Amino acid sequence: MGFFSFARLGVALLTLLAARRVYWELTVGSQRRAFSTQHGCVPAHKKKTRLPFGLDMLLKDQKKFREYRVLEYIIEFFRDENAHTIDLRYVGQHIFVTDDPENIKTVLATDFGRWSIGVARIKWMGSFLGTGIFTSEGPVWKHSRETLRPCFERSQVSDISLLDKHTTRLIDSLSKDGSTVDLQPLIQDLTMDITSDFLFGISTDSLDKSKDDKHTKEFIKAFEYIMVPFDVENLGLWTVVEQLLPNRKLKKCTKILQDFADRIIDEEIAARKSSPSKPSRYVFLHELLDTVPDRIRIRSELLNIFLAGRDTTSALLSNVLWTLSRSPTIQSRLRREITSHIGDAVLPTFTQLKDMRYLKAIMNESQRLYPVVPSNTREALVDTTLPRGGGPDEQSPVFVPKGASITYHIVAMHRRVDVYGEDADVFEPARWMDGEHGSSPLRPGWGYLPFSGGPRVCIGQQFALTEAMFVVVRMLQTFPVLESRDSEPWTEKINITASNRNGCKVSLRMAE
Numbered sequence: 001m002g003f004f005s006f007a008r009l010g011v012a013l014l015t016l017l018a019a020r021r022v023y024w025e026l027t028v029g030s031q032r033r034a035f036s037t038q039h040g041c042v043p044a045h046k047k048k049t050r051l052p053f054g055l056d057m058l059l060k061d062q063k064k065f066r067e068y069r070v071l072e073y074i075i076e077f078f079r080d081e082n083a084h085t086i087d088l089r090y091v092g093q094h095i096f097v098t099d100d101p102e103n104i105k106t107v108l109a110t111d112f113g114r115w116s117i118g119v120a121r122i123k124w125m126g127s128f129l130g131t132g133i134f135t136s137e138g139p140v141w142k143h144s145r146e147t148l149r150p151c152f153e154r155s156q157v158s159d160i161s162l163l164d165k166h167t168t169r170l171i172d173s174l175s176k177d178g179s180t181v182d183l184q185p186l187i188q189d190l191t192m193d194i195t196s197d198f199l200f201g202i203s204t205d206s207l208d209k210s211k212d213d214k215h216t217k218e219f220i221k222a223f224e225y226i227m228v229p230f231d232v233e234n235l236g237l238w239t240v241v242e243q244l245l246p247n248r249k250l251k252k253c254t255k256i257l258q259d260f261a262d263r264i265i266d267e268e269i270a271a272r273k274s275s276p277s278k279p280s281r282y283v284f285l286h287e288l289l290d291t292v293p294d295r296i297r298i299r300s301e302l303l304n305i306f307l308a309g310r311d312t313t314s315a316l317l318s319n320v321l322w323t324l325s326r327s328p329t330i331q332s333r334l335r336r337e338i339t340s341h342i343g344d345a346v347l348p349t350f351t352q353l354k355d356m357r358y359l360k361a362i363m364n365e366s367q368r369l370y371p372v373v374p375s376n377t378r379e380a381l382v383d384t385t386l387p388r389g390g391g392p393d394e395q396s397p398v399f400v401p402k403g404a405s406i407t408y409h410i411v412a413m414h415r416r417v418d419v420y421g422e423d424a425d426v427f428e429p430a431r432w433m434d435g436e437h438g439s440s441p442l443r444p445g446w447g448y449l450p451f452s453g454g455p456r457v458c459i460g461q462q463f464a465l466t467e468a469m470f471v472v473v474r475m476l477q478t479f480p481v482l483e484s485r486d487s488e489p490w491t492e493k494i495n496i497t498a499s500n501r502n503g504c505k506v507s508l509r510m511a512e
């Protein structure tokens with residue numbers, strides 16, 4: 001009896017599900033098929049999985065993560081699948097994975113309005129940084145971007161003295177007797193000090209060991225915690241559970257960040273009241289105070305930019321110095337360029353830095369092989385298409401249903417043999433110098449994207465490059481000897497950005 005009713009319930013349930021499916025097919029399904037046909041879409045290469053929900057891929061990802069080989073695995077993945085756009089079903093999500101410049105260009109530029117940065121970034125990051133340029137989209141983002149752009153443009157006259165002050169502090173703190181130094185943590189301090197000075201007009205001064213300010217120490221700690229509120233290297237089920245529980249530490253850290261920014265903003269407002277004449281030095285906060293009336297918004301924007309600008313630049317700088325220390329030939333060519341453009345005693349100017357082609361080529365090559373933001377993602381806001389990836393030759397458009405996401409792997413695109421040639425895996429700055437490498441000049445277009453592209457292209461690109469180039473030049477001017485003290489290959493460390501987990505161990509000597 002029980003069995004029969006159970007069976008009947010089952011039948012009823014199945015009928016209901018079938019009916020729902022039929023209904024879906026007749027409505028959404030048929031609309032999507034029509035849309036897909038109308039745009040000439042053909043299915044993309046599908047990743048075959050052995051376990052349901054792509055669980056085998058999840059396990060493999062975790063394994064690679066523990067071996068610090070995720071980036072390597074991503075690069076091999078496209079080579080193994082022999083495809084550039086791949087349709088994946090992964091733990092309940094529908095994801096298109098791509099390293100195709102045309103598809104990336106479509107998502108970031110051509111069809112910009114059809115793609116979202118995703119709720120995770122808006123909700124999660126927004127919860128502690130506040131709503132600002134990095135954590136918003138649509139009209140709110142547009143307004144932010146329009147307000148901030150002129151502030152970045154005015155800063156172009158780049159304040160070399162600000163860079164010099166902090167770089168000199170770094171150089172002074174280094175041991176110069178040839179013993180091993182790990183530059184990476186010091187460079188992190190350096191970019192923190194520079195970014196805070198540039199944005200707030202007050203530096204965290206973490207390189208100044210004579211200073212011991214409670215507020216800045218707290219601020220640095222809180223920021224580091226918030227960036228990575230769990231132990232990235234030991235992710236487990238507990239981490240997932242933990243993220244769902246109310247996190248008091250996260251709340252406390254958020255408050256510390258906000259208080260730090262509020263204090264500086266209030267002091268500045270008070271200072272303006274008592275003496276309305278503007279200081280001559282460029283400070284981002286001062287520019288914002290002139291254009292944005294809302295104090296909370298100013299705070300949010302500053303924290304947003306701080307997040308985007310700090311670890312990225314330090315990872316780039318650390319990578320460049322690491323590579324230079326390991327390649328005596330590249331290093332000596334750069335030294336010759338410095339000598340001929342600037343000399344060894346004087347500070348480089350903004351214009352001189354801009355004109356150093358080989359230095360720029362080194363920056364480009366470092367970001368090509370070790371992109372600081374190696375992968376990124378967007379979500380389809382509506383039913384849409386990608387221009388390529390469909391069919392065996394991947395030349396037809398692909399249908400993307402609303403809600404599906406795209407993960408684009410810059411790191412794999414930067415290794416494409418059809419874009420960079422057979423030696424795509426080799427560090428060779430000369431490939432960026434016309435007429436020196438290969439038969440035709442390298443013009444990768446959307447095939448090279450370290451700072452992203454389209455309307456949300458990195459707004460701090462010029463600032464980051466000037467800062468990194470300045471520090472590299474000052475280091476080489478000061479130290480005739482910069483040698484590697486690390487025999488390991490570059491090994492990934494993935495936080496929010498990707499850096500070398502072995503740091504940047506070098507030996508430095510001053511001129512005799």
Ligand code: HEM
Pocket residue numbers: 117133134145304305308309310312313316372373376450451452455456457458459460461463464
């Ligand atoms: C080597 C250093 C840097 C790299 C590789 C880098 C890379 C990027 C990338 C890839 C994006 C796009 C993210 C996305 O759309 O999902 C981005 C956005 C952004 N970057 Fe950078 N960045 C660097 C330095 C900086 C610096 C120094 C600042 C500020 C001082 C900065 C401020 C921003 C901001 C505010 C955004 C958001 C722009 C928007 O969404 O409209 N970045 N950056």
Ligand SMILES: *[C@@H]1O[C@H](CO)[C@@H](O)[C@H](O)[C@H]1NC(C)=O
Pocket residue numbers: 357358360361364432433448
């Ligand atoms: C570096 O890459 C950029 C593209 O981001 C390109 O416009 C530029 O010409 C390259 N510069 C050099 C010197 O290689």
Ligand SMILES: *[C@@H]1O[C@H](CO)[C@@H](O)[C@H](O)[C@H]1NC(C)=O
Pocket residue numbers: 188224228232311315495499
């Ligand atoms: C990575 O995250 C840790 C905190 O978990 C932080 O201390 C460290 O500075 C970060 N490293 C880089 C290179 O950003």
